[in-house]
Amino acid sequence: MEQVKSRITTTHAEGADCQVLILACPSIAAATQPGQFVHVRVSESADPLLRRPISVMLADRQAGHIRLLVRKVGRGTEALARLPAGATVDLLGPLGNGFPFPSAETSGDILLVAGGVGVAPLVFLADTLQTHRARFRVCGLLGGASDEHLPVWTELAGRCEEFHVSTEDGSAGEQGLVTELLGEHLAQDGTAVVYTCGPRPMMAAVAQMCAEARVPCWASLEQWMGCGVGACLGCVVPAAGGDDFLRVCKDGPVFAAEQLAWEALGQ
Ligand SMILES: Cc1cc2nc3c(=O)[nH]c(=O)nc-3n(C[C@H](O)[C@H](O)[C@H](O)COP(=O)(O)OP(=O)(O)OC[C@H]3O[C@@H](n4cnc5c(N)ncnc54)[C@H](O)[C@@H]3O)c2cc1C
Ligand code: FES
Structure with missing residues (x-):
């Protein structure tokens, strides 16, 4: 640092x-x-x-x-x-820790599920994954309220082998939520891992859908921060299964979905 x-x-x-x-x-x-x-x-x-x-x-x-x-x-x-x-x-x-890379044995689809400005870290991930394309395909799913709320979508689309958009008002792509696109992909049974970043309700839904489909899911959290380096505890979120807390700035911002108590995270 x-x-x-x-x-x-x-x-x-x-x-x-x-x-x-x-x-x-x-x-x-x-x-x-x-x-x-x-x-x-x-x-x-x-x-x-x-x-x-x-x-x-x-x-x-x-x-x-x-x-x-x-x-x-x-x-x-x-x-x-x-x-x-x-x-x-x-x-x-x-x-912060960054996204863990898929292992060399990973095969199947890597899904990047973004909501709004949450697209930013997934563009960087897609860019880096381009150099590791031998065994898997990268598929980007981006959702927003309208076509005005799909920032830098071409940056993600251009780095994915497959790319789909959804908007709540139907002004671009499929009308609906990005989680509906995710549901269609998970139903096809070829998904190796999901990476997600966006609004918390969206990520909570993504985490639950991945748990039900038994697909590993990594989520990048946003949180109010003070120091940014693990010292002030201003950014803690509740961990799954007990009394523990995790610092988003130091332990995250990327967490395995099952590390977090999503129901206690709020909006
Ligand atoms: C690891 C990490 C990465 C981020 N990456 C990006 C990014 O790439 N691009 C980007 O635009 N933003 C990103 N954010 C969010 C960004 O940090 C906040 O939007 C910003 O700090 C808000 O500051 P502000 O002074 O503009 O708003 P404030 O005046 O502090 O707040 C404005 C409104 O936003 C809400 N808010 C503020 N901070 C947050 C937060 N962290 N989570 C949820 N709601 C909040 C407040 O409740 C208030 O309603 C990231 C956050 C984290 C923790
Ligand atoms: S912002 Fe200070 S510990 Fe995370």
Whole structure:
């Protein structure tokens, strides 16, 4: 993990409420694995004080760049999305554990199930899986409220052998929830493993469907964070089966679905 000052080389709006930023930070680009995140100080001033965690969507090791997808939901993400090219931000990273890779024996379909901005870490995973294609196929499933809420969908589609979209209003792809697409794939019986990132209710449903189908499932959680490095316990979530807690920043953000007490996680 490093703390670096990083220059924004490019920034552009994406869909209804997102921004894509490219940042120059060779050391973080070289070290980051899919599923890891950077903790971003969004302002030079003390307001907002806390850093904001953002997944690395892609790392270009040769160019020394990382790419972030930021959905504007509040003060921190609005401030980050407003920064112009040339501005400098303070980054801490890479943080978190990242997605475990499928073993060399894995055969069948690898499903990437994304909701909205949860697509970001799965783009990086799909990109990295492209170099390991011998035994499995990568299939991407992306859901959103409407066609305006499917950020960077081409980035995921272009890295998958099969790709499907669902929208709640039917403005793109199948009308309905992404979990309906998942149900169709699980019924075909060729799924080796599922990786998911998106809203918690979506991931809770994905986890349950995978448990019923006896398919391993890895979920990347979002949570409010303080330190981002495991020290403050500001990000804990309840573990399955008892009184234990897990730190999303250090033990995660990626968890095996059965590690978590989904019913106690809330929205
Ligand atoms: C490991 C990790 C990776 C993430 N990756 C991305 C990413 O790639 N792109 C992206 O846009 N966002 C990502 N997030 C979420 C992002 O960190 C939050 O949206 C951001 O911190 C909100 O800050 P804010 O100041 O804009 O909003 P605030 O003003 O703090 O909050 C605005 C609203 O969002 C809600 N909220 C804030 N933080 C969270 C949260 N963590 N979970 C659920 N609801 C929240 C608040 O309750 C409030 O309703 C990630 C979070 C984690 C933990
Ligand atoms: S944010 Fe401090 S322990 Fe996770």
